[in-house]
Amino acid sequence: MCPRVIASTPKFLMFDLQKVNETEHMIFGADYIVVAPRTAGCTLHLASTHYRLKVGQLVLLAPFNPFRLSLLSPGRQGKADCDVLHFRLNALGQTFVDSVQFKAIKQMLDDSRSGLLFDDPHSEAVRQYIEPMENTFDFIQVLNLLGLLNHLSAKQPLRCLINNCVEISNSKRAEDRVQMALKYIDQHLGEPISVAKVADHLHMADSTFSRFFHANMGTTFRQYLIEQRVRQAARFLVTTDWSISHIGTEVGFSSLSNFNAKFKGLLKATPREYRAKHIDMRKGIDTSRSVAGQVTKQFYDNAS
Structure with a gap:
């Protein structure tokens, strides 16, 4: 073998x-x-x-x-x-x-x-x-x-x-928990997210949740989170005129250098290079409706 x-x-x-x-x-x-x-x-x-x-x-x-x-x-x-x-x-x-x-x-x-x-x-x-x-x-x-x-x-x-x-053998229950975890990540993508926060949301121990997530998703929690943040950043690069640093903050990266490194590691191009390659998809962006991001949403939520 x-x-x-x-x-x-x-x-x-x-x-x-x-x-x-x-x-x-x-x-x-x-x-x-x-x-x-x-x-x-x-x-x-x-x-x-x-x-x-x-x-x-x-x-x-x-x-x-x-x-x-x-x-x-x-x-x-x-x-x-x-x-x-x-x-x-x-x-x-x-x-x-x-x-x-x-x-x-x-x-x-x-x-x-x-x-x-x-x-x-x-x-x-x-x-x-x-x-x-x-x-x-x-x-x-x-x-x-x-x-x-x-x-x-x-x-x-x-x-x-x-x-x-x-009860523990019910695979439907496991699927439901996976969906709960993915939904939580999606809804809090721009915030500091940790294994502990998502595990607590699912009422699971940190180590148990880590093994559970890896077994059901085929990837680690950290790697999945990075991939989702980079994917969302790629959308914002094409559909908004936000600055690259703003987009990095919007999707939850703590620094511009970290954002650039993770983005290039997955997509083999820097955010600036990615935006330039997809410039044709940005036609009409000046007249299109702005996408409300999490940072903007939080600002208005706190102001109201």
Whole structure:
């Protein structure tokens, strides 16, 4: 297997295939998880119950389903062996995930909140997708993942492992929290925003929110905030006649030098160069309605 791109790191965007390590505590994974035993002796502890998995069986879990694995020695053959595949849908794009072609897979993933157990007597059909998987950025790895999901979506699960999903396993709740975080960032973009402020808004601990945001967005909170500020700055450079320093302040950068550096780092041009390249888009700006920014809005709000 190639050097791995580990889950919950900036480079991990879609999936991470890894050998599982036995743990004493429940894991609250922020990704979809496929558990595929290679040998006998693998026991899945899910919520308050446990299931002894057989070779050829496979379990699909939605984000935030608490689980752990016990790997008992099957006789004298050594420690039990099991593959665990973490994956997320962000990198595929929402348009693709919501498409008709993806509908059966999407339904299966929604159902996986209850923990789906598949029993495939022809397990080589699953292995043909899992075996070639390597944690690289080659496009064939995307096809392997989609092939596996398509194969499973055409099968009837042997059973659902959880009758009543615990609250934390509700992926809809996770999606709602993500949207709350993004909305808060968007509404306070020009203000000093910190992990602590957004975490408090969501009633989460700072460290928990950081891991949660990274797992669901595929990027760190700080990097996402910078990207949103630069994106908004680019709009203002084209649609207003504000000075560059004013725009930097408007979108929340503490200094002009910091604004220039972050802007160039993402768009490969300084704000001044970017505005010059898009000069044709600014025709009629003198007669167009001014865009009310956050600094201007705050001035009038305080004056009233």
